[in-house]
Amino acid sequence: MDCLGLDKYHRPHICQKCGGVMIYKGVGEYHCERCDEVAYDDYGKVRLYVEQHPGATVVEAEAATGVSRKTIRQLLREERLEVAADSRSFLACQACGAPIRSGSFCPQCAQKRQKRMEELAHRSITEGMQGRMISNTAGQEGAKRFTRDK
Numbered sequence: 001m002d003c004l005g006l007d008k009y010h011r012p013h014i015c016q017k018c019g020g021v022m023i024y025k026g027v028g029e030y031h032c033e034r035c036d037e038v039a040y041d042d043y044g045k046v047r048l049y050v051e052q053h054p055g056a057t058v059v060e061a062e063a064a065t066g067v068s069r070k071t072i073r074q075l076l077r078e079e080r081l082e083v084a085a086d087s088r089s090f091l092a093c094q095a096c097g098a099p100i101r102s103g104s105f106c107p108q109c110a111q112k113r114q115k116r117m118e119e120l121a122h123r124s125i126t127e128g129m130q131g132r133m134i135s136n137t138a139g140q141e142g143a144k145r146f147t148r149d150k
Ligand SMILES: [Zn+2]
Pocket: 015, 016, 017, 018, 019, 020, 032, 033, 034, 035, 036, 037
């Protein structure tokens, strides 16, 4: 069937189990009128996933539900998803993929990065100092240069 308008969100019409008719129950959920099998359209799948994984990213939702990113974003735009009000939570930390509300890294990774940078800076200072100490053992000038500003 080629009715894109109606099947934009892959609504289940026929029960996968018994072939019965699926009845719409709201919020993207369908129940088979014969065997009570539950099925979801794209909206229902994503809504359910986001409900169970608050702050999940579009990428995670796509991987878990099989619903395309494009459709998820469309649902967000249409504000059929509850996370639509805060779509910024659909950002992911660039290091670990955790959901974040702003920036590029989650607080933990931001802290880790900060620490690593400090360590690197510290190490280069220490190594630089050691280098100078060795090369400056002779001569007053070297000793002066090594004196740290206060
Ligand atoms: Zn059924």
